[in-house]
Amino acid sequence: MKKKTGNRFLGLTLSGLMVLGLTACGNSAGGDNGTADQPAKEETAAQGTETSSDEKIVLDVINYHVGTDYAAEYYAYLFEAFQQTEEGKNVEFHFEEIPTTDAFNQKIKLLISSGDLPDIVFNGGNNITELAAKSGKVADLTPYFDADPDWEALFDETSLEFNMVDGKIYGVPVSKEISYIYYNKDLFAQAGIEAPEVAYADWNAFFEACDKLKAAGITPLGMDTADSGWLTNLWMSALIGTNGEAGNQWMNSMYPTEFNTPEVVAAAETVQRMFQEYTTADAVGGKYDPMATHFFNGEVAMFPNGPWMIPDFSETEKAPEGFYDKVGIMLMPGKGMEMVPTPGDMVGASEEEKIKAAVDFLKFETKPENQIKALEMTGLQPVSNGLEIPETLIESDPLMAQVLEIQDQAEVTYGQNQAYWYQNTIDTFSTELPELAYGNITPEEFCNKLSESAKKNQE
């Protein structure tokens, strides 16, 4: 009995010590608020959202750029730098951190319906602009654009239109999303292929190169199906978007409901062939990270993605040393490139003073210098056209500079499913891809399933 009690006591002490250890380590690293590298995270300016006693304007922000998010460091810089400006010196931020965009989108939808939006509303990938605007809980920013023509001139018409609801601007676009193909120069050389300067003339030339790679024992393409099938989505969008005027128009339309068009069926047929002949065995059921590792490890020759992947090429945790120099960039066959405007950040404040402070922050966020800074730190593409790229970037990050250069040579641009399709259709795409890949369903049946799913949104 004594022994039993002794063991129990020893065990409980051990557990207690582990918990204490965990706490002690946590405090030393991150303090009460945890994340050590998140400045200004402290619940600044006392509590709540009112103007504090020393006349500071307190802005509530829900920030999902935290933890391991690719832009966490950049946004930490941005908030701090804004407070050093004339417009921001009297502003303090009251942060709520929500890691991951999925969690952020869940919460922001609840806050839209309850009317408790933060003063600055980031747009977390899912396009919530229309939902927020129709709820009447976000500010109409048109007067602020009208009053500042220099600011308005930073954005092209498409980007602003993408953020309009009923003719009023509600979102400030902060970047553009683009994607193209990364290729491994060494593997191309090994297969005796010379990569095109800009892009393969057409898909036939592209698949000829794939056959040569395959003949040299190299897996040509990176693909996936899980987590919305991001990589496969980029291939499929390119196949549709570069298939003549009809395909391009289709791939540029929002919320399509009819997928049984010749271009989409042809693309599905090609995707099926790509799964069966040109990709890794684990692509079916695979998700982005292991597929990216295949590319980093030189196991696949071509990988579709956007510029946010570039910092990973030189991160030795992920890719072997020197990998950055092995990577080349080309557009999709037919000089195609995915390019979609992004849903912009909004203002949820209702008091005039706060709206103005929030707009000042959004102006700061979209200043040309900060667009370049975002490009350098995160790979986010500037929303403004024709920004002057600093010489330092060309020297420090030649791939990123090449991205900026090559995108001007795109002759065909189109959207991609995660930006333009209904959410349930994106899910169907991901769940039905394995069936298509294994040949359990025909490309026509695959397209029918997408149509059925999309049409549910109109019932």
Add this chain to the structure above:
Amino acid sequence: MKKTPQGVIYAAKVAKYLFLIFFTLIAVGPILWAGISSFKTYAEINSSALSWPSSFRLDNYRAAFQYAPIARYFLNSVIIVGISVLVTVVLVAMCAYIISRFRFTLKTLIVLLISASLMLPAQAISQPLFAIFQKLHIFDTKAGLIIVYSAMGIPMSFFVMVSYYKTISTALEESAYIDGASFLQTFLCIILPLAKPGLVTIALLQFINTWNEFYFALMLTSGDSARTVPIALNYYMGTFANNYSALFAAVVMTVLPTILLFVILQKQVVESLTAGAVKG
């Protein structure tokens, strides 16, 4: 009686151990895998799920603390889950006893209401809860989450306990009353000790459900003071930048104390589960 051949006994023994090893592996495998993965690099994790780490370095554990307020969220979890388990067990133990033993006017209505709350999806009640909690000033507090978790745990635990009380013979209570015990004495000294296995079961169920709960922990909090471990784990899953190495390290750190505690108290748990057996 014919003697069983030695070979058959030996084969049965081997089969028994193989069976036990198989289920032990199923139970322990994921934990071991997470433990091993917590020492691997991003590239090692993504290259092969079953490979051995190139070295046992602690960088991932350092990174786990760097990215997320894991320690604070862990302590919040311990407090919130601990109290909600206690509240659920105490309330359900009393409520289920009354429902299982007595007849009264509103009994059917009460049971119906409790059953109905089982059907409510979290998403349907999140907005009203959000508004009520703000009005009551319990938004973003541990007390708020304890109330929600206890309330969510009550219906399922209630039905488990009602069924359990029904297995206890009423003759025991009648004997106690004949011997002069009061209602409270009968409940506390006769029924509750016999109901220990049921109570341990609902405590475990409640613990598992609330320890892993994510949705309300996200919706009903806005700062670090009441957020729990599932949210901390999301910090390692950023857009285009998952840090699985740090994630596994965080999982190991948050799961290990709980497992250790369970291993230590295992005897008590098993004893509680079998304590209800009425000896003939």
